[in-house]
Structure formats: C-alpha cells, structure tokens
Amino acid sequence: MSNPPFRNIDLDQVHPGPDGLLWQHAAGKPRASLVLAHGAGAPMDSDFMQGVAERLAVRGVTVVRFEFAYMAARREDGRKRPPNPQAQLLAQWREVHARVRERVEGPLAIGGKSMGGRMASLLADELAVDALVCLGYPFHAAGKLDKPRVAHLADLKTPTLIVQGERDALGNRQTVEGYRLSSAIELCWLPAADHDLKPLKASGFTHEQHLDSAADAVAGFLRG
Template sequence: MLCTELIDLPEDGKPFATLLLAHGAGAPMDSPFMQRLSAELSALGLRVIRFEFPYMQDRRLSGRKRPPDPMPRLLECFRAQHANALANKVGPVFLGGKSMGGRVASMLADELPVSGVACFGYPFHPPGKPDKTRTAHLQQLTTPVLILQGTRDPLGRPAEVAGYLLSQPLQVQWLESGDHDFKPLKASGRTQAEVVKEAAKATAVFCRERLAG
C-alpha cells in the first residue's frame, strides 16, 4: 500500500540518512508546515521522504474532508513506506511525523528496523481531554525517540508531560513559546520559521548521534 511521495534531498545529493516523514491528522504532506520542516531537515543532510496516508490521498482526489483511517490502516501504510525505503537501499532509516504521524511512527519504533524516531508536536492526549493519554506504548520503548514539543502545545504541556512515565530512550526537547504547530507568541520575539529551524537542528543532531553509536 504505497502512497504518493515527495522527496527532499540535501543540495549535494549525499544524505547521511533517510527520514520517513508522515503528516498530521488535518493537513497534507505539502502543507506549509510540512514543506518548511522538510526543507530545513534536508538542508541539514537528511533525505526526507514525505508521504500521505490513504484517507488524505482520497481527500486530495475528492476534495471532501474525511477523518483519519483507523490505526491499523495507518500502521500498514507506514510499514509499506518503510519496506519500500529499505528495498531502495536508502541507507540508515529514521521514522518521523507531525502530531498523529509522529504517534504512528512511535508505535512502530520497536517493530521495524530503524535507527530512531522523531516526533514533531506529539499528541499526548486529545484536545481538551488530558485524562485520555496516548502514552502507554511510550513507557516500554527500547528504540531512541526524540519528541520536539512546543511549551504551549495544548496536546501536551510541560507540567503534564513531567507527570508521565516515559521510557528511558525517549527524550523530549521543549521549544520555547511554540504551540502545536510551533507558532510562538509575538511577545517572544521569535517566528514560527525560527522554531521550526530549531526543531530541525535538534533532529539532525539526534540522528547523527544515533548513527555515531
């Protein structure tokens, strides 16, 4: 079940690793956020392969909004993208995703042979429902996972995340003043582009450190 792909490469065409990057629940792989993030990551040496889950492809074709596919179908799609990447011998592979896409990636962290996982704005709980956490699988992970999270993210703020039981190989890096889409308050003096760049730099460092052993 391969999906449509968009591939961003470093300028020299020599990536040190590949990141499979999935979109969030409401925006496609070519949303402004995804385009900016992918460009920043590729500029730092990663091959970024963006792809769309089936429901988003259907939405693109029909023009009608529809909810995300059930989790088994999302997982199946991500597995297919990973298998295709390995078949094309793209080198070390990392999984990643925005919000829901990151959640799906994290659920495959220990199942697939990957070097690590990067999540951009992890949905620790649904909007307005902090008691319905999505952290059970994060407690047992053995694969290194990096979560880039805005300090104003309503789906997981610092005080909430501090109370979660998370596995030792999982690290959360906080992006000051960022919301779920990494948009900061004007009073912070920062721009969304700057916060996205910060997240990309942290991801590149994470990936290089994983490969260095």
C-alpha cells in the same frame, strides 16, 4: 538574516512519484533518511511539512513524505475525511517503510507531525528503525488530559526525539513532565510554542526560528 517565508504550494502542482512518495533529497551525501508522515488535518505538502523537509535537506537529511489513504482521497476530490482506522494507518506505514528501506542506504528513521508521529511511535520497535522523530506529539486528545496516549512510550526502545512546544494543547511541558517515559526518549522543548511549534508573538521568537531550531535538533539527533 531570517529565512524566507514558507512557499505556498498549490496541491494541484505537487507531483509525488508513481509510488506516492515525495522525496526531498539532501544536499550531497545524506547523513540519514527520515520518512515523515503528516498530521490528521493537513497533507504531506502543507507549509509546515514543506518547511521542515526543506530545512532538513539543507542539513543533510533526506526526507520522504507520503499520504495516508484518506488524505490521498481528499487530494483527488477535495472532500475532507477523518483519518482511516488505526489498523489501516499502521498497515500503510509498514508498506511505506518497506519501500523506502529498499531504496536508501544508511540510517533510516521514521516519524511525523502529530498523528503521523504517533502512528510511527507504535511501530518503531517492531520495524527496528534507527530512530524515531515526532514533531508535536499528541500526548492526549484536545481537552482529554485524563486519557493520555503514553502507555507504549514507557517501554519504547528505539532512540526517539520529540520536539514539543511548551504550551502545546495536546501535551504541554508541565503535563508531559508528569508522565513516565522511556529513557530512550529525548524531549526538545520550544519556548512559548503551540502544537504547530508556533510561538507567542510576545515571546520574541518567530515560527521560522522555531522550525530552524527543530531542524537543528532533528539533524543533530540523527547524526548522533
């Protein structure tokens, strides 16, 4: 039996805590906790983010989401904005990690979708987190194969899982296999999937199946 479709969430009905954190608690005692940041263009409660958080909670992982300042401002007035400068994004990541670390016991991982995961990857070693999880890593900007964003990934020490679609326009399998990546990085490839882990219809897979596979991989990785 397939999983039910994503819930369509009205942004006005989402109520993070007073600290701006949105918690998806694991069923029972959590095996690990994961702070998950959104991508550049969608909020922390997008269908993708909600679908991943719900699946991981069922699998014993508590997921904590937050929004970068530019996205939080968009929630207030509806105006689209570009992401904040990288230094501001990283500073906010540090603050969120510190707040969550005070509230959870056991292993704590950080990561995110696309840009959120890339920012987390720049801080993983600095923050000495237990693990890093990236969903659709932007190995390069769209159409800019000549400008890869991988220099820091060659020496990364934090155990890392990257779940990537084989036809991701920001890093497909053929391109990524040509990079020199740290031995701490494990890649989980989803057949015929794009940057949002959506497969081609002709592949025989569904998006829900791929998100289930991603959740299985992440939960297994964090348990390990």
